[in-house]
Amino acid sequence: MKQTIKLADIIENAHEAFWAKVAEHMPLAESGDVEPMQSARWDNAMETIVRHWWDWNASEHYDLEGSN
16 A cells, blocks of 8 residues: 655645745845745646656655645
8 A cells, every 4th residue: 555645745845945945045035925826826836746756756656645
C-alpha cells in the first residue's frame, strides 16, 4: 500500500519555503503582499508542476491526494 501525500500540504510548505527564501534576500522589505490574481496563478502553476513531477518521479511510490 502506497503512502498518500496531500497536494495541498506540499503547496503550503513550498509557499512557506519560497517566501522565506525571498525575504532572506530582501530583509528590508516590510510586507509580503501579493496581488490576489497573481497568487492564484502561482498556486495553479505550482499544483500543475507538482502533479507532473509526482507523475514522472514518485507515482510508483506515493498516492497524491488532490491530483485530479
